[in-house]
Amino acid sequence: MNQQPVRRGRGRRPAAEVRTGVLEAAADLLFAEGMKAVTFERVAAAAGSSKMTLYKWWPSAGALAAEAYFARSRPVLAFPDTGDIRADLTTQLTAFVRLLTEGGAGPVIAGLIGTAQTDPDLAAAFRRDYSGPRRDLAVEALDRAQQRGQLRADLDVALLVDQLWGACYHRLLVLDAPLDEAFAVALVNNALDGAAT
Amino acid sequence: MNQQPVRRGRGRRPAAEVRTGVLEAAADLLFAEGMKAVTFERVAAAAGSSKMTLYKWWPSAGALAAEAYFARSRPVLAFPDTGDIRADLTTQLTAFVRLLTEGGAGPVIAGLIGTAQTDPDLAAAFRRDYSGPRRDLAVEALDRAQQRGQLRADLDVALLVDQLWGACYHRLLVLDAPLDEAFAVALVNNALDGAAT
Incomplete structure (x- = not known):
């Protein structure tokens, strides 16, 4: 991962810039x-880079797609901390659902997770760059709450993460049931207040 | 789906038996x-049937795999109704987690859902034969409770289904985090009692 593309003279760009x-x-x-569409060939052509550079940096096109998704979605999914966990979870889950629906990320993340089931490089990149860090951020916010x-x-906050985000992924991946902002709001209230009388 | 394999004389088996x-x-x-491993070729050879018969009955090998998974897991996943929803959900979720782990169904269902993201025939079969009927069974039990x-x-019981089963799928598909019976028990209690103080 430390290798840099070798270029000479005035056209040379810093590795970080090429990577971005x-x-x-x-x-x-x-x-x-x-x-x-995410093949080394097409990405290299679109970015004006060499395929060799891409092969050096990513073990598979799937791993590259995962990191690209992560880089693109990170700014949208910042975890707020206003001191009110119900409000913050609602903001976060609503933003996540909006990204999956209006933001067009639903088919993308479904494709990434789908491919990850048979592409160990993609699965590792997904956990390292996306699901792991996002779970950590959520766990930290829930710990503070x-x-x-x-x-x-006595709550295991990691389990609450599964209940909230897992419910959204369930609608996205398994059942193709409607996923909208009202669902996100009801989800948070239900997880916090409980279903029992 | 009503076509039957044409066989003659003493060797002929009823279509339902062939299908099973x-x-x-x-x-x-x-x-x-x-x-x-689930290709029309290998399944036909293993079952002593003709590939032509399989082509008539299933639109893709993925759709055949989905129905096979459903037929195999149905007896294990009967939904109990003792009148105590906490006990019944715990029994059901524990059986589901056990099927995914010790029962060896985890990689199978992960592969099915993964492939479903790019195989519309498999996705349709999965919803029609598995996730749809299973959601209906759970919703009926929750309605009675x-x-x-x-x-x-005021609870939307379909949402509770997403919170419970979605959490298990989240661990299975997205995060590769530990999935065990203690998780299933905590999940049910958390969903019923709520996370808030």
């Missing part, structure tokens, strides 16, 4: 045409 | 070797 350009080109292809006394002291 | 044999052969291949006053009257 490649990820942007890959994300454009991913959101416009889906997983199948627990310390503020807003969540039960 | 094909599904059993497909499920054996699926659980032993995964999605990729709501009528008995065990669940809040």
Whole structure:
């Protein structure tokens, strides 16, 4: 991962800049045409890079697609911390659902997770660059809420992450049932207040 | 779907029997070797049927794999109704987690859902034969619990299904985090009692 493309003279660009350009080109292809469009050949052509550079940096086109998705979605999915966990979870889950629906990320992430089931490089990249860090961010926010006394002291907060985001993925991946902002709001309230009388 | 294989004389088997044999052969291949082993060619050979018969009955090998998985897992996933929704959900979710882990169905269902993201025939079969009927069974049980006053009257019970089963799928598909019976038990209690103080 430390190798840099060798270029000479005035045309040479810093590796970080090349990398950013490649990820942007890959994300454009991913959101416009889906997983199948993200090949080393097409991304290299779109980014004005060499395929050799891409082979050095990513073990598979799937791994490149995963990192491109992560880079593109990160700014949208910042986790707010206003001190009110119900409001913050609602903001976060609503933004996630909006990204999946209006933002066009639904088919993209479904394709990434789908391909990850048979592409170990993509699965590893997905966990390392996306699902792992996102779970950590959520767990940290929930830990702070627990310390503020807003969540039960005996709660396993990692499990709450599965209940909230897992419900959205369930609608997206398994059942193709409607996924909208009202669902996100009801989901948060239900997880916090419980279903039992 | 009403076509029957044409056989003559003493060797002829009823279509329903042939179909059951094909599904059993497909499920054996699926659980032993995964999605990729379920081809029309191998299933036909294992079941002693003709490929032509399989082509008539299933639009794709993925659709055949989905139905085989469904036929095999149905008996394990019967939904109990003892009148105590907490006990019944715990029994159901624990059985589901056990099927995914010790039962060896985890990689199978991950492969099915993964492939479904790019195989519309498999996705349709999965919804029609598995996720749809299973959601209906769960919703019926939750409706009865709501009528008995065990669940809040304003609860959208379909959403509770996403929170419970979606959490298990999240661990299976997205995060590769530990999935065990203790998780299933905590999940049910958390969904019923709520995370908030």
